[in-house]
Amino acid sequence: MGEVSADAVTLNLLREAMETVRSSPLGIINTPLIPWCQTTLPLSIDCNIFLKLENMQRTGSFKIRGVANQFTKRPKGLHFVTMSAGNYGKSFAYALKHYESKGKVVMPETAPVSRANLLQEDKMIFLHSYDDLDLIAGHASLGMEVLEVNSDPDVVVVCCGGGGLLAGVAAAIKLSGCAKTRIYGVEPEGACTMYKSFIEKKPVGMDAKSIASGLAPPFAGRLPYELCQRYVEAIVLVSDQEIKAAVSTLYKSGLVVEASGSAAFAAIVNNKIPELEGKNVVCIISGGNIGKDELADFPD
Known part of the structure; x- marks a missing residue:
């Protein structure tokens, strides 16, 4: 987006x-x-x-609220990635099961966004934990x-x-x-x-x-x-x-x-x-x- x-x-x-x-x-x-x-x-x-x-x-x-809307707006079965070591990551992982999707929580929030862009190039869709x-x-x-x-x-x-x-x-x-x-x-x-x-x-x-x-x-x-x-x-x-x-x-x-x-x-x-x-x-x-x-x- x-x-x-x-x-x-x-x-x-x-x-x-x-x-x-x-x-x-x-x-x-x-x-x-x-x-x-x-x-x-x-x-x-x-x-x-x-x-x-x-x-x-x-x-x-509260994080599950935003996660629910993010996942509903995207097709099932995709491969997602996010950067979070906290509550967003927990909600993200919970949602993966229900939306029949794969995903990884690979970085803490302090990691640079540039690394997430590299993951996108590997056919993984990046979901932001607050700026979305x-x-x-x-x-x-x-x-x-x-x-x-x-x-x-x-x-x-x-x-x-x-x-x-x-x-x-x-x-x-x-x-x-x-x-x-x-x-x-x-x-x-x-x-x-x-x-x-x-x-x-x-x-x-x-x-x-x-x-x-x-x-x-x-x-x-x-x-x-x-x-x-x-x-x-x-x-x-x-x-x-x-x-x-x-x-x-x-x-x-x-x-x-x-x-x-x-x-x-x-x-x-x-x-x-x-x-x-x-x-x-x-x-x-x-x-x-x-x-x-x-x-x-x-x-x-």
Whole structure:
């Protein structure tokens, strides 16, 4: 697929993707959107916050949404390759069985795209883990689900790595008519490619390092950047220590959430999102793939 602009992302496209995701043989779950007040989580802000629990999603994260739309748009039986060592790779592998296709997860996200191009020449089709129109449209289904329960949120807070989820959710909400909704992306301080891209007004890369490895690709996606520029209020940053504390706090309240999945929560509890008092707020909990051995490294 050649380069496309943000103009290609329309409400009709996102509605079509929503139906594709819902009818996918991958069994995508319409995950719960629960009020914060129905948990034991601490909250010092006087507002109504809802948690979208993608840690309960098939394969343990939101990534399966975009993967479902990517695979549906391509014929069965092809040979795919991607570069991911995390949640996208897990969803990609899960989808291969259901779509009768072959594929390999051959590289971490830090590998250069040039190597992937060599694999394409070997008759393998490269699927990008965040900078892809079909993927972003699939991720937008998460935003559409939020609106089915909370039709006009004041604020939506979403984690951001390469930007595919943030771009999809933001586009879904804004194109659905929620003009006043403020949408914030959250990145780790040590892996803030979208934050830097906003400053430099173009997609940029960096030597990204964070405990939230799923939010630390080496560069911001081009299409996600364009969509975020159009629909996102701002990118805010959280420290690795704040992310660690968020994982621990969520776990103590019965929610198993990985470091990358807790970034939006960390931003809210550390007062990184402005003017939340009295507002209806949605916090995306994006993934829960964390083992017991990893949890042992987080503060009690």
